[in-house]
Amino acid sequence: MKSPARLAAVLAAGLTLTLGLAVAQTGPAPNNQPPPAIDELPIPPPPTVDAKAWILIDYASGNVLAGQNYDTPVEPASITKVMTSYVVAAELKAGKVKRDDPVMMTENAWRKGGAGTEGSYSGFEVNKTAPLIEMEKGMVVQSGNDAAIALAEHIAGSEDAFAALMNQYAKRIGLKKTHWMNPDGLPADGHITTAHDLALLGRALIHDFPESYSLNKIKEYTVGPITQTNRNRLLWRDPSVDGIKTGHTASAGYCLMASAQRGDQRLISVVMGEPTEPKRVDDSQALLNWGFRFFETHKLYDAAKPISTQKVWKGQQNVVRLGLSEPMLVTLPRGRYQQLKPVMDVPKSLVAPIKKGQQIGTVRVMLGGKVLAQRPLVALDAVEEAGFFKRLWHELLMWWNS
Missing domain, CATH: 3.40.710.10 (DD-peptidase/beta-lactamase superfamily)
Known part of the structure; x- marks a missing residue:
């Protein structure tokens, strides 16, 4: 199994963000594909089993x-x-x-x-x-x-x-x-x-x-x-x-x-x-x-560790860290790790208050156009609602940016 740090770096580099109904934005591609290896050959059929x-x-x-x-x-x-x-x-x-x-x-x-x-x-x-x-x-x-x-x-x-x-x-x-x-x-x-x-x-x-x-x-x-x-x-x-x-x-x-x-x-x-x-x-x-x-099997993300930071409107804090409540592991055919495509779906805008552990979006890992694994993306911290004047100011900014 590759080191968690390297796995996180590879996946973070290739993360695709889907913001609400906005057009997906694709980041830098994962590490360059290595030359075809023997493990990338088609998987042979499973053993013959005499069970019903x-x-x-x-x-x-x-x-x-x-x-x-x-x-x-x-x-x-x-x-x-x-x-x-x-x-x-x-x-x-x-x-x-x-x-x-x-x-x-x-x-x-x-x-x-x-x-x-x-x-x-x-x-x-x-x-x-x-x-x-x-x-x-x-x-x-x-x-x-x-x-x-x-x-x-x-x-x-x-x-x-x-x-x-x-x-x-x-x-x-x-x-x-x-x-x-x-x-x-x-x-x-x-x-x-x-x-x-x-x-x-x-x-x-x-x-x-x-x-x-x-x-x-x-x-x-x-x-x-x-x-x-x-x-x-x-x-x-x-x-x-x-x-x-x-x-x-x-x-x-x-x-x-x-x-x-x-x-x-x-x-x-x-x-x-x-x-x-x-x-x-x-x-x-x-x-x-x-x-x-x-x-x-690869561990792609650890539990309770941030994999994204998103802007928050009308909150005491301006950002919230997002992660997973459980580790995310995926099993795939050997030799195809470099072909994984992680995708993160989050709302176009986040507005306080946000509870710790609240589901904010979804992380999906794709392989060959198919969903290999999917997990809820949750807030790792609570974001309390800001005071009146900050909420009013953010309301104006949100209107201006809409």
Whole structure:
């Protein structure tokens, strides 16, 4: 990754300003284009994947890098538990439950998902409690169906009520073709999703609740005399992989949602309906390697640092600094960084008062005439309204300049 200072200089040099409805003004071009390099050759096709549906997305933007049948409805199997983790994390953040809450392994949870069933289980004893965070590890690391049910009952009173919560949060995240019926992923009529929705869910968990997401990289977990290993074998194969979740039922096939970070670049892959367990691992690894080889991520702007200064009328200060509330990263084909074109849209005139954090405009980054990334441009400082005489003077100047 190039240094942030050099990146900022290159982008600032090529910034295009769009002021309201005024004609766009183009500044000096970015650094001269280097001679064509091998990385500028067309990107080869992604690896052959045997899954019924699969996708590879860029975490920074959520853009799809490759995929097939990724908007086709599929059974999520135990990848459902990623949504359960999201709900648990959201309820923790809201203060509705606590990490040390005693969570009961009820007889219902034990009978449906415990050691006596054919599915994966956590090992917690029936009619005994464990701290919520430990029960969550039993669900995340060991893929315990019993732990997922116990957490659902603790948080919402019943599995059905928890499923309603899951669907509410799914809608908030933006999952458009997903409907949850239970917290564990066991087959149920109407329990469906898509590879695309699952990738966006993984992205949301990483972004919104990184502490909860970090549980996914734990390789083994012990409950009483039972030690079980994480079913995501990529954790042992690739040190850049830190999640996310496997799934398998007879009807869903073998599934794997994986995420890896190398430097500033993070990718998320989802394969659904693979024929065997080794194939879901091999295909996921191949997709991640392909993505890291042929795409690169750059941080274009840091959060809370000015990227523009704009004039303000009728304010105690005459200018306001504009920037972003979050860092702006973009992922693009390798070798095409010099072709990025940043564009800033701001109103033709700014009038006080302006609140700190108020959206003033938009920053867009273009590549080949298409929007690669877009972020709100916000005021980094508050600008209070000026006194009467300055406001009157600026009113006259604004009239004169109009």
